[in-house]
Amino acid sequence: MAAKQATSRLKRRDQTRRDLITATIDSIAKDGFAETTLEKVSKRAGVSRGLVNFHFISKEKLLIETLEQLSEEYAASWRKALDDADDDPVSQLVALIESDFHPRVCSRKKIAVWYAFLGEARSRPTYTKVCQSWDKRFSTVMESTCKNVAALGDYDHVDHVVAARALGALIDSLWRELMLSPKTFDREKSKIVCFRHLANVFPQHFNAAGPIPQNAKE
Amino acid sequence: MAAKQATSRLKRRDQTRRDLITATIDSIAKDGFAETTLEKVSKRAGVSRGLVNFHFISKEKLLIETLEQLSEEYAASWRKALDDADDDPVSQLVALIESDFHPRVCSRKKIAVWYAFLGEARSRPTYTKVCQSWDKRFSTVMESTCKNVAALGDYDHVDHVVAARALGALIDSLWRELMLSPKTFDREKSKIVCFRHLANVFPQHFNAAGPIPQNAKE
Amino acid sequence: MAAKQATSRLKRRDQTRRDLITATIDSIAKDGFAETTLEKVSKRAGVSRGLVNFHFISKEKLLIETLEQLSEEYAASWRKALDDADDDPVSQLVALIESDFHPRVCSRKKIAVWYAFLGEARSRPTYTKVCQSWDKRFSTVMESTCKNVAALGDYDHVDHVVAARALGALIDSLWRELMLSPKTFDREKSKIVCFRHLANVFPQHFNAAGPIPQNAKE
Amino acid sequence: MAAKQATSRLKRRDQTRRDLITATIDSIAKDGFAETTLEKVSKRAGVSRGLVNFHFISKEKLLIETLEQLSEEYAASWRKALDDADDDPVSQLVALIESDFHPRVCSRKKIAVWYAFLGEARSRPTYTKVCQSWDKRFSTVMESTCKNVAALGDYDHVDHVVAARALGALIDSLWRELMLSPKTFDREKSKIVCFRHLANVFPQHFNAAGPIPQNAKE
DNA sequence: GATGAATGAGCCTTCATTCAT
DNA sequence: GATGAATGAAGGCTCATTCAT
Numbered sequence: 001m002a003a004k005q006a007t008s009r010l011k012r013r014d015q016t017r018r019d020l021i022t023a024t025i026d027s028i029a030k031d032g033f034a035e036t037t038l039e040k041v042s043k044r045a046g047v048s049r050g051l052v053n054f055h056f057i058s059k060e061k062l063l064i065e066t067l068e069q070l071s072e073e074y075a076a077s078w079r080k081a082l083d084d085a086d087d088d089p090v091s092q093l094v095a096l097i098e099s100d101f102h103p104r105v106c107s108r109k110k111i112a113v114w115y116a117f118l119g120e121a122r123s124r125p126t127y128t129k130v131c132q133s134w135d136k137r138f139s140t141v142m143e144s145t146c147k148n149v150a151a152l153g154d155y156d157h158v159d160h161v162v163a164a165r166a167l168g169a170l171i172d173s174l175w176r177e178l179m180l181s182p183k184t185f186d187r188e189k190s191k192i193v194c195f196r197h198l199a200n201v202f203p204q205h206f207n208a209a210g211p212i213p214q215n216a217k218e
Numbered sequence: 219m220a221a222k223q224a225t226s227r228l229k230r231r232d233q234t235r236r237d238l239i240t241a242t243i244d245s246i247a248k249d250g251f252a253e254t255t256l257e258k259v260s261k262r263a264g265v266s267r268g269l270v271n272f273h274f275i276s277k278e279k280l281l282i283e284t285l286e287q288l289s290e291e292y293a294a295s296w297r298k299a300l301d302d303a304d305d306d307p308v309s310q311l312v313a314l315i316e317s318d319f320h321p322r323v324c325s326r327k328k329i330a331v332w333y334a335f336l337g338e339a340r341s342r343p344t345y346t347k348v349c350q351s352w353d354k355r356f357s358t359v360m361e362s363t364c365k366n367v368a369a370l371g372d373y374d375h376v377d378h379v380v381a382a383r384a385l386g387a388l389i390d391s392l393w394r395e396l397m398l399s400p401k402t403f404d405r406e407k408s409k410i411v412c413f414r415h416l417a418n419v420f421p422q423h424f425n426a427a428g429p430i431p432q433n434a435k436e
Numbered sequence: 437m438a439a440k441q442a443t444s445r446l447k448r449r450d451q452t453r454r455d456l457i458t459a460t461i462d463s464i465a466k467d468g469f470a471e472t473t474l475e476k477v478s479k480r481a482g483v484s485r486g487l488v489n490f491h492f493i494s495k496e497k498l499l500i501e502t503l504e505q506l507s508e509e510y511a512a513s514w515r516k517a518l519d520d521a522d523d524d525p526v527s528q529l530v531a532l533i534e535s536d537f538h539p540r541v542c543s544r545k546k547i548a549v550w551y552a553f554l555g556e557a558r559s560r561p562t563y564t565k566v567c568q569s570w571d572k573r574f575s576t577v578m579e580s581t582c583k584n585v586a587a588l589g590d591y592d593h594v595d596h597v598v599a600a601r602a603l604g605a606l607i608d609s610l611w612r613e614l615m616l617s618p619k620t621f622d623r624e625k626s627k628i629v630c631f632r633h634l635a636n637v638f639p640q641h642f643n644a645a646g647p648i649p650q651n652a653k654e
Numbered sequence: 655m656a657a658k659q660a661t662s663r664l665k666r667r668d669q670t671r672r673d674l675i676t677a678t679i680d681s682i683a684k685d686g687f688a689e690t691t692l693e694k695v696s697k698r699a700g701v702s703r704g705l706v707n708f709h710f711i712s713k714e715k716l717l718i719e720t721l722e723q724l725s726e727e728y729a730a731s732w733r734k735a736l737d738d739a740d741d742d743p744v745s746q747l748v749a750l751i752e753s754d755f756h757p758r759v760c761s762r763k764k765i766a767v768w769y770a771f772l773g774e775a776r777s778r779p780t781y782t783k784v785c786q787s788w789d790k791r792f793s794t795v796m797e798s799t800c801k802n803v804a805a806l807g808d809y810d811h812v813d814h815v816v817a818a819r820a821l822g823a824l825i826d827s828l829w830r831e832l833m834l835s836p837k838t839f840d841r842e843k844s845k846i847v848c849f850r851h852l853a854n855v856f857p858q859h860f861n862a863a864g865p866i867p868q869n870a871k872e
Numbered sequence: 873g874a875t876g877a878a879t880g881a882g883c884c885t886t887c888a889t890t891c892a893t
Numbered sequence: 894g895a896t897g898a899a900t901g902a903a904g905g906c907t908c909a910t911t912c913a914t
Binding site for chain 2: 029030031032033034035108112115116117118119120121122123124128131132135157158159162163165166167168169170172173176179180181193196197199200201203208
């Protein structure tokens, strides 16, 4: 029973922590980094003022955990996408793109927060690290997938590393469009832009509509 | 004589304003947006605390003018690059790339500031507008130049709009690398990355070294 | 127990608020409106600087609450005086005068503060309202009491409304004397001035010493 | 010619000083004491920022001169009224009342300024002095005039000193009404209130309409 | 004599953090 | 474990005053 109570307490504790991180994301998205105060965050999470320091020691630590969670969510999303995808590089590339534009990670709110952290990254080493590894992990998988795609066709002249980097950059550029000009942003058109880029580079495997079915060949 | 006096005063006034904007850029680059205070800025500019409000009314207005100047500097840079370039689209594309990696606009400091503003853009409408137009103006010229390049060769299957966007995104991604990982960044290699992207898309006109001389054709 | 705790906290809270208002009155009385800063007020109240904003949101709101309390204290004073007085108009008029010169409300400090607010009344609508209602409430009761006195005697030719207003004005004038020339001010003499005014208007019921006993008549 | 130039300069100087005092009055009337800054004053007077200190040394000195001018204007007004009046006390009393409600001195603006200074009087000795003498000079003449009126009739039981003081207080109360409730204020009705007070005290010489013609008696 | 840029002290306010209850 | 009053440092801003031009 004591154990149960302890478990319940732990759950409660974690729930409060999660609530606070969610509230932090919401606040940064709405009011920006500069206007995000612990009072707003605690009010939004429905807890008392002093509780944030109790759970996270300092505001800075709360912010770092928030960034880390955001980063983890993102990585988890594309990892799962890869796991669920068929075992060929083209499908995997498609899965990565699908994942990156899934509302789960690609919402105006989350992207605004991501850019907010990026904006402070230069002057806060911890942010720098998280942002670097965020970029790094994704570009690595993107690169290797593009490499595998390149191996499928007649792409000797294609620089798959640069193609991968350009694809990553393109996705980022579309995210930024969602943040700055949400009205012109369109989730489906964004994917098409990515496919068109792939069609420019891997014309045998992609066109504007997405991957070109390769079964005819076999 | 009175006119001269007025001129001298005006010059002085403008010089002070410029100094303050420069100091603001330096401060944001070094300490970040959140840690940029008017005291630091005024100290850096070597003037008294109250002078900022005297000249710019409020901190926010100083920040906006700073962002605008940054935006203007950037646009002026690539406009001049275009003006100075030969009158063929390939040279112009090269000029745009050269301009974007020229230390004048592509310094770690300036890019950090640009990203700092971008980070607050979501929650401050004025920043949003300036950032939008910054993106917009550049992508427009990039697109039309790529279109002209596409017209030079056998590029029917190439989507030049997406190619242009990808190039812009690539440049931005390299800038971000300069900001987050200055040690791995290399100005020349960055241009080569861009050329490689162009080589992927316009293989008749670009290779990793840059533009392919076309005189053989004539 | 929780309730007790809450009560204790609430008491504490209210005590702090009261202390701050008292300190505000003291400060305005001593240094004047213009020189009353939150630092002085908080120091006088023995609390930290930021607590004022915590409890009153802004300096302006603290000032308004201070004025309101002053107004309430004053009204409470004469209301109690009326309650405690005998049930005849002459005794009531005497009670009102006694109340107005009671040190509880008629201290140099409080009058200085009252005049300080009056001085800013024109340019701050909230002050205007409080000052208006202060004046209004008192003049209403003064008027009706004078009316009742007038009905007691042979005062057909007497304008009791004007007599009441003149009495109120006289009291104010004596208050002002306390503020500007405290050395010539004398509490007892001030009441005599009021009685003399009443003697001028209601000679059958008042003389310089106060009310004339009317039992002979019965 | 040099003298003429000097004179012209002196005139100009005085004009500027007068403009600044006028602007000060306007500013205090509109924005209150607390919000009256030298910048507003100089802007209102149409001169440069630094000129106030040049002409008045300090803000405080400008304020004192403003108060003094207001006081002088007021005294000049009732002195002239007395000079122009017939040589009997009743006419003189009427003249004093007329003067006190003449727009020249009894405007909402000027009264607001007068009360603004009064509000700071307690904490600034110089203001105290000016306000004291303002009160004193007027109450002295009021008292002697009332004394002379009292001598005209059967007023043995009348305390003319208190009657005079009440009249002065009444005028002040009506002024305050103009400041706080300009909509209910009425210049003519105000005078009638004063006459009614006098009718209460000197029924043989005043009624609600004003002085009672005494020629029938002779 | 006049201007207005520049100074710097001081004010109100905000806010992360602490701690008694 | 949770609350919220209290702290105190720091920030943006105002403004009287100074002074070079």
